[in-house]
Amino acid sequence: MHPFTKRKAEAVGALGESKLILSIRNWLGTTNPPAPFGIGDDCAVLPRPRGIQVVTVDPVIFGRHFDANASGRAVGAKLLKRNLSDVASMGARPTFAVVSLVLDRGVRTEWLRQFYLGIADAARRYGVAVVGGDVAQADGSLTASLTLLGEAGETRVLTRNGAKIGERIYVTGELGGSILGHHLRFEPRLTEGAWLAKQKAVTAMMDVSDGLAKDLWSLMPANGFPALRAEAVPISAAAKRLARKTGRPSLYHALSDGEDYELAFTLAQQADASRFERAWSKTFRTRLSCIGGIIHEAKRSVGSFDLNSVRGYEHLR
C-alpha cells in the first residue's frame, strides 16, 4: 500500500487533528496507558526509574528509511526497533517511548493505522509503553521520530568508551545486504545486550547501524586500530546476493551497507575468550564472531586489511 493517496476521503487530512489523535490512541491500544501516564495531557507522567536511565532518538523518513514497498506495519515496528537497538547496545532495558509525527495531509489513513499497529506490535513484544507524542503537518513529509527511554537496572551501563589496545573485537549476527529485507525484519539484540553488560570482561559496546567500517572507529581507544581478519567477518546471505547484483565483493557489503542492528563489543585481554564464547553459545543461538583485535596504529602493516578503504553509510552523502 502506498503511504500517500490522492483520494481525500482516504487521507488523514479528512480526519482533522482531534480525530487523528483519538485514532492513534486506539491503534496503540494497551501500549498507550491512560493519561496522565500516557497520551492526553501536556506531558506524560512517568514512574520513577529503578536505576540509571538512558535515552535515545531515531527517526524513520519516507524515501530514506523506507519506501512504498514496505508495509506500514513493518515501518512502525522498524521505528521502535531502531531505537531498541540503541538501548540494547547500552545493556539497558527499554521502558517508555514518545513519537513525533510530521506528515502531509495526503498520507493514507489506513497506512498510518498499520504504522501505529506496527509500533504497538513491537512495543508489546519488547515491553515498551508509548506514553506521548505529537502530530504536525508539513507538505510532502512523512517522518516520525521516536524517543525511547530505558533503564539499566542493577547492572552497569556499557558505553562505547572502555576498550584497550590488545582486546578482541566481537560482532553478533551477520552483516551486510540489509536493504534486501533485514532492515525491516531485524530483532534488536536486547537480551544479548543485557547479558553482555553483566559480563565484566566486556569492556565496550555499540550497535552496528552505519556499517562496521564506519562504526568500529567509535570503539577505538587513543592510538587504537581495528585489525580485522577478513575471513572472520560474518557475511550475511543477503550481502552475498547483493554482491552478485552490484559486482562488489560481499565483504564490502558486510562492512559498509549499514542497518545491521547487530552489537559490536570488545573483550578484556585477560579474559578467557574460549570460556566466554562457550558461555555465549550455551545462552544464545545468535551467531557470535571474533573478527579481530585492537592493535596500536603504529603496528598497522601496510599490506593488512584496511578498514579505511571501506566507508560506512554517511547520512548526508
Place this chain on the structure above:
Amino acid sequence: MHPFTKRKAEAVGALGESKLILSIRNWLGTTNPPAPFGIGDDCAVLPRPRGIQVVTVDPVIFGRHFDANASGRAVGAKLLKRNLSDVASMGARPTFAVVSLVLDRGVRTEWLRQFYLGIADAARRYGVAVVGGDVAQADGSLTASLTLLGEAGETRVLTRNGAKIGERIYVTGELGGSILGHHLRFEPRLTEGAWLAKQKAVTAMMDVSDGLAKDLWSLMPANGFPALRAEAVPISAAAKRLARKTGRPSLYHALSDGEDYELAFTLAQQADASRFERAWSKTFRTRLSCIGGIIHEAKRSVGSFDLNSVRGYEHLR
C-alpha cells in the same frame, strides 16, 4: 537569513554527517555534557530523577512554526520553549532534552548554527541539558522535534484532570495575535507553573497553545461548560493590532489564534479567590485573569457567550 541556500559551500551537505554532528556539539557548548551523559554514544545516560518524571515532545517545522523572516536563533529557542511550556503546565521543572533534526542538504550551515545557539541560549536560561539527538536527511525538509524530560520534585504533578463544576477559570498573561511576534518571544511560565502546583486550591492546569476556545475543553469535567465573561478575557495589544488588519473582533483573535503559551487553570470552589489573587500579585508581575467559571452544561443559557462559536487552531486544517 533564509534557512535554505543554493550555494553548496554554504550548505550542510558540504559538511557531511560526522562534521555536522561535531559542529552541533560545539554550537551547543556547555549545554551538551560529555558522553555518555551527552551526545556521542548510542544512548545518553541520565542520573536518576529525584521525583516523578514527565516527558513531552513538540516540533518546529519550516513553513509551519516559522518562516524565512524568523532568525535561526529565535527558532531554536522557540523549539525548546514550546516544550518548556508543556513542562510548566504540569508544575514540573525541565531537566534533559534530545533533538531529532530532519533536514535538506541545502539548509544553510550558518542558519543551523544560529538555530543550535538559540537552543543553547534557552537551555542555559532554563537549566536544561541537551543530552542527545539525531540528524537525518530528507529532501525539502527542515524539521526538528525536541523531546523534553522534567521532574516534579517534591510537589505534585498538576494535570488537566481535576476541575469540578462551580470552579473559577484563570489564565495567565494576555492572549491572541501571537503570529505578530509573541510566538518567538514568549517566556514559558515555569516559575508560575511550579508555584501553582504548590497551591492546593489549584485543581487542574494546562498550557494554552492551540487557542483558549479549543484548549479550554480539555479542562472541563463531565457535563462541565466553560462560561466565560467576554470582558474578562485578557486581549493582547497584538490581538487588537491583528483585529484592525483582519476586520475580526480582537476577542476572536484572543480566543482562537493559538501559540499563546500561557497557563489556564482552575481554582477550587471553597478557595478564597481574593486571597489567592493577592498571593499571586505579591509573587508575580505576570497578569492573572479570572475569565469565568465552570457551569453545568444544562444551565448554559442560549444568549450567553458561546465558546463553540470560536475555534482554536487545528493542526491538520
